[in-house]
Amino acid sequence: MKRLQWAGLPIGIAILIGLVLHEGVGGLIQIIGQAGFALLWLVPFHALPLLLDAYAWHLLLGKRASLIFLWWVATVREAVSRLLPAAGIGGEIVGIRLAAWRVNDLSGVSASVVVEVMVTMAVQYVYSALGLVLIVAATHQAGVVRTIGMALLLSLPLPVIAVVLIRRGGVFYAIERWAGRLLRSTDSLLSAVDGRQLDADIDALLSRSGLLLRAFLWQLSGYLLGALETYWALALLGHPVSLSGALAIEGLTQAVRHAAFFVPAGVGVQDAAVVLLAQLFGVDRDVALSLALVKRMREVLFGCAALLSWQGGEVLRRLGGPSSVIKGRV
Template sequence: MKRLLRWAMLPVGIVALIAFVLHQGVHDVAAAIDKAGWTLLWLVPFHALPLLLDAQGWRVLLGGRASLGFLWWVAAVREAVSRLLPVASIGGEVVGMRLARWRVRDATAVSASVIVEVLVTIGVQYAFSALGIVFALTSRRGAGIESIGLGLMLSLPLPVLAFALVRKGGWFQAIERFAARMFGASHPLTQGIGGAHLDAALDALMRRPCMLLSAFGWQLAGYMLGALEVYWALALLGAPVSAGEALAIEALTQAVRHAAFMVPAGLVVQEAAVLAFATLFGVPMDVAIALPLIKRMRETIFGCVALASWQVAEMTRRRRTRDASAIGANGR
């Protein structure tokens, strides 16, 4: 039933967005986008740059066991799965673990790096959101932003608790023992956990604060560079804002989107947040409506290319495996 509801939310969200745009006046929105022209398409390849910084943060946690280019591609697929497919945010991480194992054979190291990266990402999101709130308040356009800041402060103990629990260790061994009691020690699910090895790998990463800070810094730099998408798009649409205001719009939008992480692809949530925060910083209504559509356009094009490349890679890998098996059989 939950899966059915997630699938149902996808068309509902699209219909709601279309209805909203039509209500506000599709002519004005089209005129705003037409003013910028085809130059807006440069936002698609530009997204590769902040994603590259994010992949470098993951590479740090993996100890450089895979090339930056490969991890950048995996990060693009992870993001596309999480944002475009009707799955919870964890779906992208699961796919990322599987793809990373194409180059890093140590499944425990890959799993540990992704788990720690998720914790680092949560910390980065809080820091980035706090930075956006600061810029919003200093620009004197932060009316109503205090409530978002209060919400972040009240929810801060949760990620701190999660970090402390992972740092304490032993949780995956406990899960493994629980699974053994539930399904039996010989069950494939129980045998596939490897709790002791995963706890040891997590402990090794959590004991390296310099590595964690490096990953944090790379990810935060990626988030800040990603805010230039808003700055550039609004400049092209004829409603420029300062770099600080663009960062605030992006940071506050990310805060709202991640708070609603269970909504597939963040449909409507992202659009409503971008619209609200853009108008807060004095962006005209027609441009404020066009901005989330442009962001969704970039996200869709970039994500579809990533998903298509994933399918091509899967088919190529299967064909090579089949050919190798055929050669081995003929050799016997």
């Protein structure tokens, strides 16, 4: 996986550089400059969708850690997944480690993250499907929609198979045994979690349909709220679109980014998708690329702040113990 990601990175960077050079750096700077420092408000705004996402995790974790703490962990999880050249699950691993600072149940924390990821996959497909419906209704661009829709259908079997395997149980116990034989050591990371207990905790969560529905709705609300970033940014850049248009652009951009998981941070791929989709709603190409760059800058600024806070938390924990890091119960 890492080899595939490292191979995809230069391709993505080349796409992004090509887009910028084609439109001209000067024109892009002028468009973004006209919007001014108001664009910086998009950075703290991103914390609001993450709050709704963190509340879904808060529910799955049985409210055993404060919502504020999990909100902070959610920002770190996202930053690790999007900015660091790690495997796609890197953010989830870090999230489990940080949540264990407050919840003395590594298996329960791991189960909550695994189930949350499964809920997220369902939310992403629903969100992307909604984007497809809206873009068909607004633009009637059958060719583009057909291509994106086919990519979604082709990628659907993977999460379905993963959900079926996990639902049957025994998956993590089998992984634990396999890793033990492969590594010939009880000191592996997997040895910290009992495979049988993790399978049981996951199965217990998956059997609570009401809880899963609530987590799904909170996460979906976060995704819908996140579309306001595109709506607001385009308004600031001087080319406003409708709320449904912003939702369609954001939803299908997310779909393209997740389909191109082999490109770290979706560099180039996400930006090209934003340009293409925004143009379908009448946005000029240079403004569409400016939107892509603004979204990328927001991601970098917000993510870097989250990563710095994580390292600060690690330092405080080493110096003063767990009580020195974000705490409280909700």
